[in-house]
Amino acid sequence: MGLGLNDFEGVWQVERRIDNAAGPDARFEGVARFERDGAGLVYAEAGELRLAGQAPIRGERRYLWREEEDGRIAVFFDDGRDFHRFDPGAEAPGDRHHCAPDVYDVAYDFREWPEWESRWRVAGPRKDYAMVSRYRR
Template sequence: MGLCLADFEGCWRLSRRIDDARAGLTGRLEGDALFAPGQGGLVLTETGRLCYGDGPPLNAERRYTWREEAGGIAVFFEDGRPFHWFSSDAPETRHDCPPDLYHVRYDFSAWPEWRAVWQVSGPRKDYVMESHYTRVTGCGGVPER
């Protein structure tokens, strides 16, 4: 299945689980992901409520920019630094952030639902984070795809 950047535009329901082996805790985030035009591509804004261990729920938000590049999608941090590149034909990649290593596997087999599974390891981190995205239609004036 060949996906292009425009296939992601719009609103998604986000459900995330974080299994933190180092801390011995599990986190859950329920929220939304919006892919909206901007910054030469699509700006992904994820918002939600994070419950981590027994702590009180926290509001969480993060942003990335996704751009079409080299036959796939290049992902950038909010400040413009490169993060990683992937395509539907090459859905696994990594980001080296010494001393930790981030490995991601995207799964588009149930499109328009999709998942991203991050395995993060190193001297400071040891967790698996699985995010599940489900299309939401007719949100905020963003066209349906």
């Protein structure tokens, strides 16, 4: 397919499902913006997180997306710490992030581009959840 960092630039609707084995499931709906910052793209997400029986919570997050020489995309936390990398052209793009004692596994799916999704599986002593985020223009 030949996706690169520039293909993500713009505004996306995001819908997320969080299936939590250790607590209530959650849903998130909002907007993700990929905007240029000189070194790549800044991912800025804002929306509402809903848990059963609770008032909606405003949620925001930011990441830095950078294209590497080999075409992979490196994702960093907004403070510059390394998060994960993936090859958007791979048959099964994904990675693993260790945040001791927890492990975060991500798989991206670009087969229905320009709609795409990320699937996270998080496991650790106090974490046990699956999170699927669906993006569309």
